[in-house]
Amino acid sequence: MTDALGKPPKKNPVARTRLPTLPPASRSRTALGLTRAAAEGRFEMQVCADCGAVQYPPREVCGACLGGWLEWREIPNGGTLIATTTLRHSNDPYFRERLPWRIGTVKMDAGPAVVAHVHEDCGDTARVRLALKLDRSGQAVLHALPPEDTPNMNDAASLRECHCHPKHRRVLVTDGRAAVGRALAKALLDAGATTVFVGDATPWKADAAFDAFVASDPRLQAVELDVTDTDSVTRLAASIGGKVEILINTAEHRRDGGVIGARDVGTARDALEVNVLGSMRLAQAFGPAMCFRAADGTHGAVAWVNLLSIHALAALPSAGAWSASKAAALSVAQTLRAEFRGAGIRVLNVFPGPIDDEWEQLAPPPKLAPAALAQAIVRALQQGIEDLYVGDVAEELRARLRDNHKAVERELGG
Amino acid sequence: MRSRQSYDGVVAAVPVTVPYERYSTHAAHWWLGHALAALIRGAGLAKADIDGVCVSSFTLGPDTAVGLMQHLGMSPRWLDHIPMGGASGVVALRRSARAVQAGDAELVACIAGDTNHVDSFRHTVSQFSRFAQDAVYPYGAGGPNASFALLTDYYMREFGATREDFGKLCVAQRDNALRNPHALMKKPMTLAQYLAARPIADPIHLFDCVMPCAGAEGFLVMTEERARDLKLPSVRIRSTIERHNAFPDDPIQFRGGWAMDRDAFYAHADLTPADVDFIETYDDYPVINMLQFEDLGFCAKGEAPAFVRQQDFTIDGSFPFNTSGGQLSVGQAGAAGGYLGLVQALRQLTGTAGAMQVAEARIGLVSGFGMINYDRGLCSGAALLERGDA
Numbered sequence: 154m155t156d157a158l159g160k161p162p163k164k165n166p167v168a169r170t171r172l173p174t175l176p177p178a179s180r181s182r183t184a185l186g187l188t189r190a191a192a193e194g195r196f197e198m199q200v201c202a203d204c205g206a207v208q209y210p211p212r213e214v215c216g217a218c219l220g221g222w223l224e225w226r227e228i229p230n231g232g233t234l235i236a237t238t239t240l241r242h243s244n245d246p247y248f249r250e251r252l253p254w255r256i257g258t259v260k261m262d263a264g265p266a267v268v269a270h271v272h273e274d275c276g277d278t279a280r281v282r283l284a285l286k287l288d289r290s291g292q293a294v295l296h297a298l299p300p301e302d303t304p305n306m307n308d309a310a311s312l313r314e315c316h317c318h319p320k321h322r323r324v325l326v327t328d329g330r331a332a333v334g335r336a337l338a339k340a341l342l343d344a345g346a347t348t349v350f351v352g353d354a355t356p357w358k359a360d361a362a363f364d365a366f367v368a369s370d371p372r373l374q375a376v377e378l379d380v381t382d383t384d385s386v387t388r389l390a391a392s393i394g395g396k397v398e399i400l401i402n403t404a405e406h407r408r409d410g411g412v413i414g415a416r417d418v419g420t421a422r423d424a425l426e427v428n429v430l431g432s433m434r435l436a437q438a439f440g441p442a443m444c445f446r447a448a449d450g451t452h453g454a455v456a457w458v459n460l461l462s463i464h465a466l467a468a469l470p471s472a473g474a475w476s477a478s479k480a481a482a483l484s485v486a487q488t489l490r491a492e493f494r495g496a497g498i499r500v501l502n503v504f505p506g507p508i509d510d511e512w513e514q515l516a517p518p519p520k521l522a523p524a525a526l527a528q529a530i531v532r533a534l535q536q537g538i539e540d541l542y543v544g545d546v547a548e549e550l551r552a553r554l555r556d557n558h559k560a561v562e563r564e565l566g567g
Numbered sequence: 568m569r570s571r572q573s574y575d576g577v578v579a580a581v582p583v584t585v586p587y588e589r590y591s592t593h594a595a596h597w598w599l600g601h602a603l604a605a606l607i608r609g610a611g612l613a614k615a616d617i618d619g620v621c622v623s624s625f626t627l628g629p630d631t632a633v634g635l636m637q638h639l640g641m642s643p644r645w646l647d648h649i650p651m652g653g654a655s656g657v658v659a660l661r662r663s664a665r666a667v668q669a670g671d672a673e674l675v676a677c678i679a680g681d682t683n684h685v686d687s688f689r690h691t692v693s694q695f696s697r698f699a700q701d702a703v704y705p706y707g708a709g710g711p712n713a714s715f716a717l718l719t720d721y722y723m724r725e726f727g728a729t730r731e732d733f734g735k736l737c738v739a740q741r742d743n744a745l746r747n748p749h750a751l752m753k754k755p756m757t758l759a760q761y762l763a764a765r766p767i768a769d770p771i772h773l774f775d776c777v778m779p780c781a782g783a784e785g786f787l788v789m790t791e792e793r794a795r796d797l798k799l800p801s802v803r804i805r806s807t808i809e810r811h812n813a814f815p816d817d818p819i820q821f822r823g824g825w826a827m828d829r830d831a832f833y834a835h836a837d838l839t840p841a842d843v844d845f846i847e848t849y850d851d852y853p854v855i856n857m858l859q860f861e862d863l864g865f866c867a868k869g870e871a872p873a874f875v876r877q878q879d880f881t882i883d884g885s886f887p888f889n890t891s892g893g894q895l896s897v898g899q900a901g902a903a904g905g906y907l908g909l910v911q912a913l914r915q916l917t918g919t920a921g922a923m924q925v926a927e928a929r930i931g932l933v934s935g936f937g938m939i940n941y942d943r944g945l946c947s948g949a950a951l952l953e954r955g956d957a
Binding site for chain 1: 688689692693697698700701702703704705706707708709710712713714716717718720721724765766767768769770771815818819941942
């Protein structure tokens with residue numbers, strides 16, 4: 154049985170901070186199909202289109218019939234543990250620091266025999282459930298879990314290393330005034346966060362509801378943060394930068410308005426200032442300290458969350474300037490993913506459809522309730538997912554884009 | 568299936584070992600070059616007389632056998648580079664014997680060797696195989712220990728082997744090694760010491776793991792007639808087998824390729840396991856010795872624990888086994904580990920094993936196993952050798 158994870162001990166300020174190491178990151182190109190599945194929390198392997206054989210490890214042609222067409226498909230994740238070992242020594246720097254570590258051989262119901270990380274709650278030769286998760290290198294690895302969730306299951310070290318769980322961690326929500334930010338703060342506290350810093354860009358603007366919200370829980374701390382103001386961002390980072398384990402950027406400028414019909418580029422510039430440059434300012438100010446603390450004890454810095462939009466992938470012409478800024482924000486997020494990878498910090502990109510708040514007043518339903526979006530984000534952090542599509546509109550647009558991006562262009566533009 | 572040709576008229580001779588060192592600042596070419604020089608000296612030949620070469624090495628990169636030929640100033644008319652790890656010795660013997668029989672080469676030098684720098688192991692492991700990269704190394708061991716721990720765990724569970732059984736083999740090998748001046752392990756080992764050793768990956772402990780080192784091994788292959796002319800004691804080949812990726816549908820490895828070809832192996836030699844006077848197995852981990860005892864016909868599948876408890880594996884015992892001490896006591900000089908057993912068998916069968924000599928050794932069995940890719944050893948091979956007349 155896994156022991157519940159306790160609060161981390163108070164850090165000795167004189168002690169050296171352990172620097173991040175990463176598990177082996179090399180994979181063949183074809184094996185990155187597993188990473189694609191793990192990034193969204195799916196369990197997929199290659200299946201031969203000719204003979205149906207499930208392939209593992211990933212292959213270029215079918216290992217059974219030499220069939221040339223292998224398709225990535227969701228497959229059953231049940232199996233039986235047939236051998237297990239606990240590593241007490243390793244030549245690998247990352248695992249050396251995290252011994253003892255349990256792995257095993259699982260015979261999958263779907264066919265292949267696989268090597269997997271094995272949860273401490275799995276019996277030595279028991280039935281298991283397999284999952285694909287991203288490890289600290291950002292690459293997919295297999296985990297054997299007990300067939301049903303066990304108490305404190307996610308507190309096991311092997312899962313903590315793959316997940317970005319807010320439990321016992323401190324989180325910065327960059328705009329805590331907006332509905333989504335507020336819902337997120339609440340969901341994070343429910344998930345066990347010890348502190349949630351809620352950013353406020355307009356502290357001079359009275360808001361009784363917001364004040365009441367911050368006062369409602371001692372773990373909430375309002376902080377001044379205007380992402381369009383480099384000075385504001387730098388000042389906050391100097392104050393709390395060493396205490397942020399998860400940063401969720403909810404700051405957003407959302408207005409309707411296309412390109413040709415707009416009077417000038419002023420609104421577009423405001424959108425870029427908040428949605429793109431704001432993200433960059435935050436990364437420049439908070440990123441280095443987060444990287445430095447990525448392996449700091451058992452509750453180090455672990456995730457950066459970008460609240461994007463499905464329209465980062467397909468512009469909504471009626472909000473064309475905003476769509477452009479979200480597309481640019483996605484590009485920044487991709488660069489951040491590369492820049493954070495060396496420290497093992499997960500960059501979670503969130504692609505919702507329209508959110509049910511004041512700025513989307515005219516959008517027809519279905520719209521996402523802020524609480525639903527917040528819960529989806531917290532769940533994604535708990536599972537270590539890095540690409541999250543939330544809500545019916547986002548899921549549908551994604552499927553339509555995969556099918557025919559040109560049709561999406563015509564249909565959104567109509 | 569057509570019947571296979573015999574190896575009549577072809578022999579192996581001149582077993583050489585370049586003494587092992589734990590670490591070496593030299594490149595692999597130094598070790599291989601020394602092995603080649605020792606072969607030429609040992610046979611009383613000139614370098615240009617060698618017209619065929621077979622090479623195995625993990626640390627020769629970026630060179631292959633081709634670069635090595637230029638480096639050593641050789642111009643062979645037959646060249647092979649064998650990347651089969653612990654099966655390389657048997658496979659080299661198979662390839663070169665047929666080349667000599669067919670007249671494609673007259674004097675083939677078979678050499679295997681590796682250097683060992685402080686970071687050699689790490690580099691070799693990181694380049695080892697695609698499946699290991701994609702599906703094993705991300706799981707933490709940084710080498711083959713975890714894969715063999717899993718095999719050992721399965722074998723113990725399934726067939727009732729105990730750590731004491733593995734320990735008996737290791738203690739016997741250490742006993743044999745004490746008679747080997749070149750073995751890197753020089754201290755006796757008791758079963759209690761074996762059992763108390765530091766755990767590496769349950770159930771594997773420190774003395775289940777070989778020590779990587781630098782070294783080289785070699786032998787020559789030629790016609791029996793040529794060996795007589797050169798006045799070289801030689802060894803005949805009764806039969807050989809090799810097999811790769813055997814039993815791919817076994818969910819975990821509990822048998823090796825030898826099991827597929829065992830009957831043909833003995834039939835071709837017109838011998839049975841009872842005729843074997845000593846055995847040199849590939850001992851990267853003790854459990855693999857048990858697989859070889861079973862798959863090469865000395866006991867039934869799953870019966871090796873009982874077999875081990877009954878036999879005495881020392882040089883003077885009932886079942887002389889790994890008479891040099893095996894890799895576990897001599898050290899594993901990379902690919903040379905795939906030659907260790909074969910070269911030792913040649914010593915035994917030419918009466919040149921010194922303090923390690925098995926009395927009246929006439930028939931020896933050499934077994935090779937190699938290339939743990941992903942979760943199992945892919946290459947296997949075996950040879951039945953017979954003392955020559957000379």
